[in-house]
Amino acid sequence: MEKKVVIEARNLRKSFDDFEAVKGIDLEVFEGEIFGFLGPNGAGKTTSIRMLTTMLKPTSGQVIINGYSAEKDAILAKASIGVSQQHISLDKDIKVRQNIKHHAMLRKIPFRDIEPRMKELTELMGLGPFMDKMVVELSGGWRRKVSLVCSLIHDPKILFLDEPTAGLDTKSRHALWGIIRQLNNKGTTIFLTTHYIEEAEGLCDRVAIVNLGKIVASGSPKELCDSVGHITVEYVNRDGKRFGKQFPDRQSGKEFMETLKDDTNVTLRKTTLEDVFLIVTGEEYSKGGADNKITENN
Amino acid sequence: MAWGDLCYFKDNIVSILISCLIGPVLYLVAFGYGLGNSMQGGADNYIQFIIPGIISMATLSTTFSFVSSKVMIQKIFYSSFDELLLCPIKTSSVVLGKSLVGVLRGLLSCTVIMAIGSILSPGIQITPFLFVLVLVSSLTFSLLGILAALIAKRHNTLNVFSSLVIVPMTFLCGTIFKISDVPAALGYIIRALPLTQPTEAIRAEMLNEALPWLSILIMCAYCVIFYALDYYIIKTGKY
Numbered sequence: 001m002e003k004k005v006v007i008e009a010r011n012l013r014k015s016f017d018d019f020e021a022v023k024g025i026d027l028e029v030f031e032g033e034i035f036g037f038l039g040p041n042g043a044g045k046t047t048s049i050r051m052l053t054t055m056l057k058p059t060s061g062q063v064i065i066n067g068y069s070a071e072k073d074a075i076l077a078k079a080s081i082g083v084s085q086q087h088i089s090l091d092k093d094i095k096v097r098q099n100i101k102h103h104a105m106l107r108k109i110p111f112r113d114i115e116p117r118m119k120e121l122t123e124l125m126g127l128g129p130f131m132d133k134m135v136v137e138l139s140g141g142w143r144r145k146v147s148l149v150c151s152l153i154h155d156p157k158i159l160f161l162d163e164p165t166a167g168l169d170t171k172s173r174h175a176l177w178g179i180i181r182q183l184n185n186k187g188t189t190i191f192l193t194t195h196y197i198e199e200a201e202g203l204c205d206r207v208a209i210v211n212l213g214k215i216v217a218s219g220s221p222k223e224l225c226d227s228v229g230h231i232t233v234e235y236v237n238r239d240g241k242r243f244g245k246q247f248p249d250r251q252s253g254k255e256f257m258e259t260l261k262d263d264t265n266v267t268l269r270k271t272t273l274e275d276v277f278l279i280v281t282g283e284e285y286s287k288g289g290a291d292n293k294i295t296e297n298n
Numbered sequence: 299m300a301w302g303d304l305c306y307f308k309d310n311i312v313s314i315l316i317s318c319l320i321g322p323v324l325y326l327v328a329f330g331y332g333l334g335n336s337m338q339g340g341a342d343n344y345i346q347f348i349i350p351g352i353i354s355m356a357t358l359s360t361t362f363s364f365v366s367s368k369v370m371i372q373k374i375f376y377s378s379f380d381e382l383l384l385c386p387i388k389t390s391s392v393v394l395g396k397s398l399v400g401v402l403r404g405l406l407s408c409t410v411i412m413a414i415g416s417i418l419s420p421g422i423q424i425t426p427f428l429f430v431l432v433l434v435s436s437l438t439f440s441l442l443g444i445l446a447a448l449i450a451k452r453h454n455t456l457n458v459f460s461s462l463v464i465v466p467m468t469f470l471c472g473t474i475f476k477i478s479d480v481p482a483a484l485g486y487i488i489r490a491l492p493l494t495q496p497t498e499a500i501r502a503e504m505l506n507e508a509l510p511w512l513s514i515l516i517m518c519a520y521c522v523i524f525y526a527l528d529y530y531i532i533k534t535g536k537y
Binding site: 053054055056057075076078079081083085087088089090091092093094095098099101102103105106107108150 | 388
């Protein structure tokens with residue numbers, strides 16, 4: 001059976017005066033998948049997500065959300081999506097309960113349905129004890145959960161999460177990953193942007209990597225790793241600079257390791273999405289962290 | 299649309315009322331009893347003249363600053379203004395919803411001032427049409443508050459606008475003196491300002507004089523212009 005496309009961008013472009021932030025993005029996100037949108041700072045992620053969520057009008061190109069044009073049928077397109085923005089967008093001088101109710105009303109949920117829906121979501125997030133607190137009194141992790149409840153209150157088909165775990169501690173991050181998986185298991189399509197590559201690798205069915213306003217790679221994390229070579233030899237030269245080289249198999253990697261000088265710190269391991277990211281965006285491997293001997297990781 | 303703002307209003311009603319009323323009541327005491335005694339006709343006459351002016355002044359001072367800072371904070375610091383644009387609601391609902399709390403504040407504070415005024419000067423009349431005038435005036439300045447917050451990129455710009463436009467308007471637009479008393483050239487400028495029209499209309503209604511329909515028409519025109527500008531800026535995302 002053919003998968004239904006719920007987010008579609010065709011030749012999406014956005015210019016700000018002379019600067020072209022997004023240079024023709026084409027993408028398709030299928031119903032029920034978790035789609036990761038990755039890229040370095042300034043790559044055009046936020047501009048793209050703002051266009052995909054109808055908040056910003058593209059200079060040219062088209063966005064279709066759940067079958068509705070984001071430009072011509074903006075209200076219908078908006079009704080299909082929930083958005084948790086990178087900067088938590090809550091009224092901080094009113095209570096958690098009031099914020100959620102406000103969002104429910106903005107989403108035109110019948111008054112009698114608000115309380116049960118609110119109860120269901122706040123139980124899922126564990127927000128019960130915080131409902132009558134002012135948002136300003138909550139920590140970043142709890143504010144993120146309130147923001148998620150607000151974006152889910154109308155039971156959207158598609159959920160956009162812009163850097164949902166930015167600034168959260170490890171425990172909160174893992175808790176949020178669990179919630180994202182739970183929502184996806186219930187059928188919500190999730191469009192996720194993140195700086196944490198391991199987050200995308202662990203959560204996403206497919207990812208697109210964007211650089212300088214263009215998508216430079218897309219596919220499942222495994223497909224992307226295989227496309228560059230699923231074995232990586234990572235080594236550090238005398239200046240402490242880290243390099244990575246990819247190979248189609250372990251044997252080729254080992255042969256390459258033998259050509260390196262004895263005092264080089266070398267690791268042979270599986271290629272990760274982070275390696276792919278560094279290759280396609282032309283970023284450098286970060287310094288430090290190498291062992292003082294040759295190691296082989298599975 | 300205005301639920302969040304109304305919750306804030308309900309939870310902070312006492313402090314909001316105090317902040318709304320302290321200025322107008324001080325003006326009433328200082329200008330009415332302080333300056334009034336030195337005015338032609340004495341304090342009683344001047345108080346009767348100044349009460350409508352202070353009510354008109356309150357429709358500006360209690361709405362503009364509240365609405366503009368609320369929208370500015372929601373736009374820059376909370377990013378919750380963007381959240382409104384993500385919801386399946388019309389731009390007109392955003393504009394009117396954001397101005398509703400300003401209108402409520404204006405109506406509430408003006409009602410209290412009217413009550414105080416009717417005790418101090420029993421000659422003034424309070425009619426249903428007076429409330430219509432107060433409502434339109436409060437709506438106009440709430441819409442102006444939204445406009446200022448949408449245009450300003452920083453909070454400081456809003457403060458400068460307030461100091462250069464709102465504060466002079468508060469005192470110059472016939473609120474505490476007759477416009478006919480100022481030099482003709484200055485009088486023309488003052489008559490073009492948006493606070494002059496409600497001041498004249500409110501005064502005429504409260505003192506049972508002939509209604510200045512041209513002023514009322516201009517006041518409504520300002521209201522429509524500010525609404526249209528708010529609508530355009532939000533619709534096109536130029537804020």
